[in-house]
Amino acid sequence: MSLFRGRRILAGAMTLVAAAAMTACGSKTTDEGGATGVTADVSGDTVKVGLLNSLSGTMAISEVTVRDSIMLAVEEINAAGGVLGKKIQPVGEDGASDWPTFAEKAEKLISEDRVAAVFGCWTSASRKAVKPVFEKNKALLFYPVQYEGLEQSPYIFYTGATTNQQIVPGLDYLKSQGAKSVYLVGSDYVFPRTANKIIKAYAAANGMTVLGEDYAPLGSTEFGTIVNKVKSSGADAVFNTLNGDSNVAFFKEYKSAGLSAAAMPVVSVSIAEEEVKGIGTQYLEGQLTAWNYYQTTPGAANSKFVAAYKAKYGADKPTSDPMEAAYVAVHLWKAMVEKAGAFDVEKVRSASDGITFDAPEGLVTVDGKTQHIAKTARIGKIGADGLITEVWNSGKPVAPDPYLKTYPWASGLS
């Protein structure tokens, strides 16, 4: 009897569902242009922009510095009169180092706050999670971190380096230094795995041997085995795509195993000034990094940026590449909006090509086709004072090539 009653309730609920579903049938996937974008609210004398960074969780240590840098740019622009006469009003949300949360907060910023643009995201996973949200709503994201390339969303501007502006120059540098073999160490997620795929293709075409490839889970601090394998491989250099805390354990183990920057240099692509401070210079001195900007990069624009940052957040706070890229992103957006004469996303996009900005890293130019920016590649050496000094640069800004189409060896990659 109780079962029978259960069925009746169930049947009732099902009927309700069916009835509701019948009345609510929207467009099919085959329809053209089902969704329309949300337009930003620019009716007042302010314009809202979204700041989407992790303020809690494992990524907070890195992403908070990016948030600080974006705030600095916003203040500078507001002090100079705003954008198209409107003051920027930043709306912050916490991505909480959790990719689905990033998607939820992006949706909130776009549809509830109706921001004109969003700045933020760090990990590739968070970018992949928000990408459909921005594309669906036809809203703009400025992504300020170097990444693994192979992506080109019409609603994302990538102000960090793509692979041919960071990883490929890093490999070119190793090759020019006579390295014939490399060992690959990385965290187990999308960026290192994709980067290593590219490195292997490069090595195969350039007469380099990849002697090993190891991944540690994100946040892992157990590197005894990996460092032993690196040591016994006798590689000329190590290419390091580890992220976050793992670097601390890796470099400590590296040093205690008797390996040094002179005997077997490590090229890192995720260690900037902020991370050097956390890992400890005694473990890192002499090791190499590949970026587009260092705190020590010469030029008036950088002196101004570093001074302003330290004045606002404290003299002991270093500036780093992702922070600089985020700072540049806000200024580039301002220039695009002013060229377009409107906050409208499509107008901003079509105005973007050729926009330049005298950035702390030097002159950067927006490539309207890929929505990446041309940046100068720089290899740096970590010094005893925790700062990174440039040992090589590409001489001029490298045009972005997210799919590595101009590199014959990369033809099988995408």
Add this chain to the structure above:
Amino acid sequence: MTAVTPAPPSTAVRPAPAGAVPPGRPAGRSRLRTLAGFAFGAALLFAVAPLVLSDFRLALLAKYLCVAMVAVGIGIAWGRGGMLTLGQGVFFGLGGYAMAMHLKLADAGPGGMPDFMQLYGQLDELPLWWRPFASPWFALPATVLLPMAVAFGLGSLVFRRRVRGAYFAILSQALAAAMVILLIGQQGTTGGTNGLTDIKGFFGYDLDDPVNQRMVYFIIAGTLLALLALTRQLIHSRYGELLVAVRDGEERVRFLGYDPASVKLVAYVVAAGMAGLAGALFVPAVGIISPALIGIVPSIEFVIGVAVGGRATLLGPVLGAVAVAWARTALSERFPGTWTYLQGLLFVVVVAFLPGGLASLWALARRRDVAAQPLRRGRLSLGRRRAERTEVPAA
């Protein structure tokens, strides 16, 4: 979102003995109250919520309701069966991935491959184990049956060996950790840490269209109500009583001639099925399934929702899950910098001052009423409350 907190029907709080109707409470009245409760819940979910909430908030509610489905299952396994499952994320993930794989293949079209595979995997053709998911006739049942099969396999191994308490909790958690490592390692075929994202259609309907998002919400709300009805029947059945008996005195039940292992297995498998269904519906509602949603931390968060709501009641887990998820969103929007502390504080306060969860507020309000009842009922109710309090660390 607090609007989704209908007053629990009193029958749900205090289960009636199997096959009998409690004295002084005619069967007709009890059934009427339950039906009224369901009608009220349905009215809230189907009429009030869509009217008062914006599209964005309604989509969030859909997400919360998916978490609530997992919570209903945990309510059965943990609240009723005493099995602290810290690995429901695995079943949620199996259901979610099964659905997402089907939707990705449907987006790619016949013979097509999901976008990420060409990007990261450089595969020439679809891996063998993806192929069956192209058919909805395989993928849809799989969202529920796959988690149930895994739960059956694991459950029949551990319950027979009388693994319980903390050991069972650790085991279930290890399973969640193992699944995450497996998914991340197989980036080329599972999407790695990114998970499966960018899902465009849901059985031919464009998910970008707000009207279709609303349809997904209605399906989720209806499914949750159906699961609640099913759970009510389950816990009021003879089996439901047996399950509680196993929780409170497994050895005694064994001496009475029952097999506690099978009793627990059924509850565990049902809970897994509900988590799988929740995962499957989460995918069209949120548009992503990734290892971040199914690992140890989210698995624990599922349990926290249940604990906050009141694990041994029918509606407690639902209320708790929705309340915790809603508080998370509300606090993080209001205080982006400090919300994690506030959320922690909330958990501490609820667990310290309301060990029976939010649902026990109702019981607290009726305590005088209970005290005035004949001794038998009072003792039953007090005994249960005590069991709840002392069992939490051990269960």
